[in-house]
Amino acid sequence: FEKVYNGVVGKARAGGPAKYKIFQWAAGVAREYAKVSQDNFRRTGTASVPFGLEAKHKVADALVYKKLREAFGGRLRACVSGSVALAPEIGFFFAGAGIPILEGYGLTESSAASFLNPGEAFRTGTVGKPLPGTEVRIADDGEILLRGPGIMEGYHGLPDQTAEVLEADGWFHTGDIGELSPDGYLRITDRKKDLFKTSGGKYVAPTEIEGQFKALCPFTSNVMVIGADRNFCTALIALDEPAIQAWAAENGLAGKSYEEVISAPATVEMIEGHVTQLNQGLQRWQTIKKFRLLPRDLDVEHGELTPSLKLKRPVVEKEYTHLIEEMYAGAREA
Structure with missing residues (x-):
């Protein structure tokens, strides 16, 4: 997604100063639209935006976003992203352009996905809410701990390494640092070993x-x-x-x-x-x-x-x- 974004910016720049200026304006509108609509959905359950912002968004859609969606095939409902964190400002750009990117999170030890952003209620900058059956808590040092049927029983033939990450009551130490919102959305801030x-x-x-x-x-x-x-x-x-x-x-x-x-x-x-x-x-x-x-x-x-x-x-x-x-x-x- 970062490379796609870089390519879009480069293409707009190659179109000349006027085209690039229009793109920059449209990108700003997309980010504002995504932030406001997501915030309103979180508070009220409706992704509404002020009339003035809606009007600007329609103009920007005709000039920029529609062409971008067509480049993705024209029928794309959403994308899923994982592996590494997506820069929120890039996520907000795509969301505002009508290409929602649903970030998820999981590890090999958790049988892949443990979190995923839910459809309309997705929040850019988070990896969403835990999938059914998955428990999560944040340790005192900020590390994300997981428990549930998807968590491994241990590393095969490696009891010492297993004991380092898996507690007796089933809580798995992911090695990732994160924050949990009051309503259960997880934001990954870094790898513990990378801090x-x-x-x-x-x-x-x-x-x-x-x-x-x-x-x-x-x-x-x-x-x-x-x-x-x-x-x-x-x-x-x-x-x-x-x-x-x-x-x-x-x-x-x-x-x-x-x-x-x-x-x-x-x-x-x-x-x-x-x-x-x-x-x-x-x-x-x-x-x-x-x-x-x-x-x-x-x-x-x-x-x-x-x-x-x-x-x-x-x-x-x-x-x-x-x-x-x-x-x-x-x-x-x-």
Whole structure:
């Protein structure tokens, strides 16, 4: 969905300034429409919106959303997304454009899906409510615990590993951190093992920051926030090659290779603008002080992503140790 969004943005940009401006306006309307309608449905059971917003939405639908839905086949009722968290702002865009994305959640140990957003009552940014028979609670440290008939009896032939995650009364420790709304909607905030503490003692949830950046910068394919035991956060950013090459062609870099494009000062300056925009919405200790653009995208073939496209952080850190050390060179540890 992120790559589809990046492609839509790139196509709108390639259509010229007027077309791109219309798209940006329509994208803003879609997000506002989705947020207001979902909030009203939560409070009243009716996905109503003010008349003015409804009117703008109809115009935007004729200009942008209808074409997008046609690209999905024209008869799509909803999509289901899992594996990794979808950036909420991208989810709101699709929802407002008439392509609801129903996020779900589960693990191999829970026999796949344990949560799924329910039809009309879906809430972007959550993985929905537990499926029938599934119990959930949040531990004191924020970890999501599950219990029910779908939970495994244990890892085959591995009693010690089983004891680490499965309590005697059946509660399974998922390793994910989350929040549960009063009416049972679950929001995943990060992987427990991915949370890190800066040298100043502040906890940072990298996945949430990475998702925000993907929503802000349509040229991003993958991003990894770093900062464990450091006195500030940095990021490694891999760009979506088709998207950035389309931008390059419009900004004096036509015919350049991907490596040449990401090394160009204009590209670095453009990405820096998106990083600055990201930082404006973060706490001081979360802000990205430095970043480096990677020479290629992260992928499964190089072992940097799992088959379900989750980041293998230790692998990426080892592969690009030189870039990380470069960003922290001379930094005073707090």
